[in-house]
Amino acid sequence: MSKQNSKAMLKTLSVLVSLALVLAVGLPEAAAQAKLKVGIIHIGSITDAGYNQAHSEGMHLMKKNLPNVEVIQVENVPEGADAERVMENMIKQGAQLIIPASFGYLDPALRVAKKYPDVKFVHPGGYKLAPNLGTYWASTPDAFYLMGIAAGKTTKTNKAGYVVALPISFFLANINAFHLGARSVNPKMETRVVFMGTFLDAPKEATAANALLDMGVDAMGVIVDSPITVVQAAEKRGAYSVGYHYIGVQKFAPKGWVSGIAFTWGELYTRFAKQVMDGTWKSEALLGNLASDYLTIAPFGPAVPADAIKLVNDSKQEFIAGKKNTFQGPIKDNKGAERVKAGEFWPLTAIGKMDWLVEGVIGQPK
Amino acid sequence: MIGSFLISIVSGAIHSGTPLLYATLAEAVGERAGIVNLGLEGVMLMGAVVGFTTTVQTGNPALGVLAGALAGGLFNMVFGFLVITRRANQLASGLALMFCGVGLSALVGASFIGSRIQGLNEIQIPFLSTIPFIGRAFFNYDILVYLVVPTAVLVWWVLFRTRWGLSLRAVGENPTAAFAAGKNPHRLQYQALFIAGILGGIAGAHLSLAIAKTWAEWMTAGRGFIAVALVIFSKWHPLRAIAGALLFGGAISLQLQMQARECRSRPFCSTCFLTF
Amino acid sequence: MGRVDKATAGIDLFRNKRVASLIRFSGLFGLALSVFAVVLLVFGKNPIRAYVDIFSATLGSSYGFSEVLVKMIPLALTALAVAIPSRIWLINVGGEGQLFIGALFATWGAINFTNLPAWLFLPWISILGFLGGGLWASISGFLRAKGWASETISTLLMNYVAILLVNFFVFGPWKDPESANYPQSIPFPDAAILPSFFGSRVHLGAVLAIVGLILFHFVLSRTRWGLEMRAIGINQEAARRNGISTYRYIIILMFIGGGMAGLAGMGEVSAIHGQLRPSLSPGLGYTGFLISWMAMGNPLGIVAAAFLISVITAGGDILQMTHRIPGAAVHILMALVLFVVLARRVGKVRGK
Numbered sequence: 001m002s003k004q005n006s007k008a009m010l011k012t013l014s015v016l017v018s019l020a021l022v023l024a025v026g027l028p029e030a031a032a033q034a035k036l037k038v039g040i041i042h043i044g045s046i047t048d049a050g051y052n053q054a055h056s057e058g059m060h061l062m063k064k065n066l067p068n069v070e071v072i073q074v075e076n077v078p079e080g081a082d083a084e085r086v087m088e089n090m091i092k093q094g095a096q097l098i099i100p101a102s103f104g105y106l107d108p109a110l111r112v113a114k115k116y117p118d119v120k121f122v123h124p125g126g127y128k129l130a131p132n133l134g135t136y137w138a139s140t141p142d143a144f145y146l147m148g149i150a151a152g153k154t155t156k157t158n159k160a161g162y163v164v165a166l167p168i169s170f171f172l173a174n175i176n177a178f179h180l181g182a183r184s185v186n187p188k189m190e191t192r193v194v195f196m197g198t199f200l201d202a203p204k205e206a207t208a209a210n211a212l213l214d215m216g217v218d219a220m221g222v223i224v225d226s227p228i229t230v231v232q233a234a235e236k237r238g239a240y241s242v243g244y245h246y247i248g249v250q251k252f253a254p255k256g257w258v259s260g261i262a263f264t265w266g267e268l269y270t271r272f273a274k275q276v277m278d279g280t281w282k283s284e285a286l287l288g289n290l291a292s293d294y295l296t297i298a299p300f301g302p303a304v305p306a307d308a309i310k311l312v313n314d315s316k317q318e319f320i321a322g323k324k325n326t327f328q329g330p331i332k333d334n335k336g337a338e339r340v341k342a343g344e345f346w347p348l349t350a351i352g353k354m355d356w357l358v359e360g361v362i363g364q365p366k
Numbered sequence: 367m368i369g370s371f372l373i374s375i376v377s378g379a380i381h382s383g384t385p386l387l388y389a390t391l392a393e394a395v396g397e398r399a400g401i402v403n404l405g406l407e408g409v410m411l412m413g414a415v416v417g418f419t420t421t422v423q424t425g426n427p428a429l430g431v432l433a434g435a436l437a438g439g440l441f442n443m444v445f446g447f448l449v450i451t452r453r454a455n456q457l458a459s460g461l462a463l464m465f466c467g468v469g470l471s472a473l474v475g476a477s478f479i480g481s482r483i484q485g486l487n488e489i490q491i492p493f494l495s496t497i498p499f500i501g502r503a504f505f506n507y508d509i510l511v512y513l514v515v516p517t518a519v520l521v522w523w524v525l526f527r528t529r530w531g532l533s534l535r536a537v538g539e540n541p542t543a544a545f546a547a548g549k550n551p552h553r554l555q556y557q558a559l560f561i562a563g564i565l566g567g568i569a570g571a572h573l574s575l576a577i578a579k580t581w582a583e584w585m586t587a588g589r590g591f592i593a594v595a596l597v598i599f600s601k602w603h604p605l606r607a608i609a610g611a612l613l614f615g616g617a618i619s620l621q622l623q624m625q626a627r628e629c630r631s632r633p634f635c636s637t638c639f640l641t642f
Numbered sequence: 643m644g645r646v647d648k649a650t651a652g653i654d655l656f657r658n659k660r661v662a663s664l665i666r667f668s669g670l671f672g673l674a675l676s677v678f679a680v681v682l683l684v685f686g687k688n689p690i691r692a693y694v695d696i697f698s699a700t701l702g703s704s705y706g707f708s709e710v711l712v713k714m715i716p717l718a719l720t721a722l723a724v725a726i727p728s729r730i731w732l733i734n735v736g737g738e739g740q741l742f743i744g745a746l747f748a749t750w751g752a753i754n755f756t757n758l759p760a761w762l763f764l765p766w767i768s769i770l771g772f773l774g775g776g777l778w779a780s781i782s783g784f785l786r787a788k789g790w791a792s793e794t795i796s797t798l799l800m801n802y803v804a805i806l807l808v809n810f811f812v813f814g815p816w817k818d819p820e821s822a823n824y825p826q827s828i829p830f831p832d833a834a835i836l837p838s839f840f841g842s843r844v845h846l847g848a849v850l851a852i853v854g855l856i857l858f859h860f861v862l863s864r865t866r867w868g869l870e871m872r873a874i875g876i877n878q879e880a881a882r883r884n885g886i887s888t889y890r891y892i893i894i895l896m897f898i899g900g901g902m903a904g905l906a907g908m909g910e911v912s913a914i915h916g917q918l919r920p921s922l923s924p925g926l927g928y929t930g931f932l933i934s935w936m937a938m939g940n941p942l943g944i945v946a947a948a949f950l951i952s953v954i955t956a957g958g959d960i961l962q963m964t965h966r967i968p969g970a971a972v973h974i975l976m977a978l979v980l981f982v983v984l985a986r987r988v989g990k991v992r993g994k
Contacts, residue, residue: 103824200582202582226582461931473970598795
């Protein structure tokens with residue numbers, strides 16, 4: 001490069017740098033106008049019609065309920081080193097309540113929480129607590145059991161299929177519950193599971209959904225970040241779909257929609273924010289159920305018979321009243337070993353230990 | 367049972383193999399011109415996102431494919447400028463192009479995540495598609511699937527049976543000698559990279575418009591890199607690439623099919639990949 | 643004595659060149675910034691505010707700066723993994739895979755020997771990490787030395803195999819039974835976690851990276867090996883005739899290079915993650931390749947380029963928080979910086 005060139009470049013650069021410096025110095029300190037700043041970190045995109053959108057809609061409702069709360073959202077943050085930095089940056093911007101909204105953010109959140117004892121953290125689905133880090137989640141197997149009832153009554157081929165990210169205990173428990181629910185109304189029901197090995201690979205999900213549909217499956221469920229691909233594939237081939245996470249998936253399957261399990265976090269987030277503002281927040285492990293306002297059964301689709309809807313609603317009341325257990329023995333796993341004895345049941349607090357699939361589910365739990 | 371299994375495997379292989387084959391052809395054309403493009407992943411992403419957003423805006427997936435192809439072609443010209451005109455290092459330029467594609471497609475597609483499209487529909491070939499079993503395995507796909515093998519043959523024909531292809535391969539093997547023989551190596555290489563970009567863009571558009579029918583950040587998930595490997599395995603030959611892409615697509619689909627059909631799949635899958 | 647004089651003179655020249663290239667590089671960086679500013683404008687964002695936020699978040703506070711250093715550690719090491727073999731024109735595109743295998747070896751050492759004291763643990767997993775990455779890379783070196791396969795292709799392909807291998811272990815035999823079937827190894831024992839400094843996340847890997855860079859520079863400029871490497875780099879055939887074993891150099895340099903990437907993997911898994919996970923690296927090996935290339939294999943250049951890339955990538959989440967721009971968009975800025983540097987190089991050759 002010629003000397004003149006580099007000089008010109010140097011000039012441009014120094015202008016740019018000094019401009020930046022002037023702006024940086026002249027910028028007023030971010031004054032804390034809002035009563036509370038809430039930071040939320042998402043693992044994926046907040047318009048994925050799935051896990052992340054459910055959290056994001058919750059934030060929307062919270063903001064509607066509490067107009068002077070400010071929200072800082074960050075999407076697509078990988079679990080690991082980056083998550084910690086994002087949380088620290090949120091705190092630097094004045095966030096006093098942080099929601100690291102993915103399972104894998106737990107350890108990074110615990111490290112940041114230790115460093116900033118005044119900032120409160122609430123983590124979805126975590127299994128560890130800190131003085132300023134609480135956890136919240138809703139136990140889903142009962143809801144999946146209800147979906148099993150609806151799907152078992154609606155299916156014509158008696159075959160259900162699930163496209164699932166990873167064989168994590170919580171997911172295995174959901175599939176088991178779905179299958180037990182389906183079997184309770186339809187003894188011929190079988191459930192097939194395909195594990196993807198990843199939470200987000202839409203083309204691969206499409207291939208997996210088609211593989212299941214090829215097997216005659218006509219009721220599809222999905223546990224990955226974004227259900228859009230699988231639900232659309234099912235709709236296209238005239239199969240039914242069961243949703244999970246976000247309440248608004250029905251628009252992707254207007255004909256074949258059965259129902260779905262939806263997280264409606266809005267009121268819970270509102271309560272968290274209020275508690276932090278008035279100083280009543282305390283660290284706890286909150287585990288909701290069908291009676292909670294954040295675990296909702298989505299509206300039923302046109303294909304579901306009326307008696308199925310009634311049965312689902314009745315069973316829901318039985319679960320809420322404590323008269324019914326999803327994992328009521330005797331239960332054998334799909335290799336023939338007895339897992340729950342007759343007269344006993346597998347408590348919902350122990351589903352983190354579930355590493356098997358029940359009899360009649362076709363799939364490899366490991 | 368075995369019959370339907372085979373049919374599913376074949377149709378799964380064709381489905382997952384098609385975008386891989388377009389991508390492999392793209393890489394093969396470039397490498398025949400003497401240019402290794404590690405940025406194919408980025409080109410595919412641009413094709414996928416532009417194809418998807420165009421389809422959302424116009425409601426016409428055919429227009430989406432065209433826009434995606436064009437976007438891929440133009441995006442690859444950035445790469446062409448670096449490695450042909452500026453003679454920059456190919457591997458580094460390719461990786462930089464990949465990062466650029468990842469970022470740009472995320473920026474363009476951000477407001478389109480969760481949009482609904484009709485997508486490319488299956489075209490059932492009259493009569494043939496009604497043949498039991500075979501009909502569904504071979505005659506019930508979207509247009510890009512039908513076109514992929516003819517495209518491979520066309521690429522082969524152009525590369526090995528035309529004067530242009532001969533010159534291109536001459537440039538790829540020895541640019542100085544080709545220059546001495548009166549060829550214009552730069553123009554030929556630009557042409558090759560534009561064609562490669564179009565093929566890469568189609569590969570991406572097929573993922574977002576026909577297979578997944580959604581847009582998600584980095585939805586190619588490494589398929590561009592797999593295509594680079596497939597070119598090596600197919601020894602830079604478009605016809606051998608057909609087998610390679612189908613085999614690889616088949617391996618992906620087989621692993622999922624086996625799970626749906628109650629076979630122990632994981633050890634098998636890893637050995638399958640390792641032998642690759 | 644004469645030789646020493648020559649060497650110092652060489653360093654002087656090198657310094658001057660360095661100043662010139664620094665100026666040139668700053669100009670190019672400014673160009674990249676302006677192009678990205680246009681991109682931001684097209685998408686309706688205020689570029690000046692965006693830049694102010696990026697730089698004040700990364701360079702404006704000690705915390706932000708420490709995070710840039712955290713990002714730099716693996717990048718400097720994976721860049722060395724490319725730079726070392728590149729001295730004799732070997733192209734190592736396999737940093738990503740070597741990083742994964744280094745992490746795999748280190749994890750094996752950490753979860754199977756939980757009772758070691760910390761002073762023994764750290765060298766132990768460092769050696770394992772180095773060995774893992776090194777052995778993995780020397781397979782490619784061996785294939786190349788034998789003339790059986792180009793190292794460019796074999797290192798690239800072995801990236802896939804390495805990641806599959808790590809997946810095999812975390813999904814299978816090493817899966818933590820307490821993690822609710824999540825694909826991750828058991829956490830490292832406390833003694834196996836690299837210590838970090840000043841209450842930040844800057845960990846011992848920084849020291850390893852600095853030592854690696856200095857040794858690299860020293861070996862190149864002050865030893866017979868450096869001279870022989872240069873001879874091989876200039877003319878392999880002539881070097882062979884002069885009795886230099888290129889065969890040995892190919893394998894050894896690939897081994898050391900891979901070992902550097904292995905150390906990067908060890909640092910990430912031990913200090914940052916604390917357990918082995920499939921999501922260990924967001925393309926650190928490939929970014930390292932680009933950094934080494936930008937720096938033309940020069941140790942100080944590697945530090946500068948790694949710093950720049952780390953600032954950009956660490957600034958990404960700020961863009962999201964304050965401007966609602968997808969975090970991945972900073973990849974565009976990173977790519978633009980690379981583009982202008984790449985496009986520039988020819989001018990220099992012509993200038994000569």
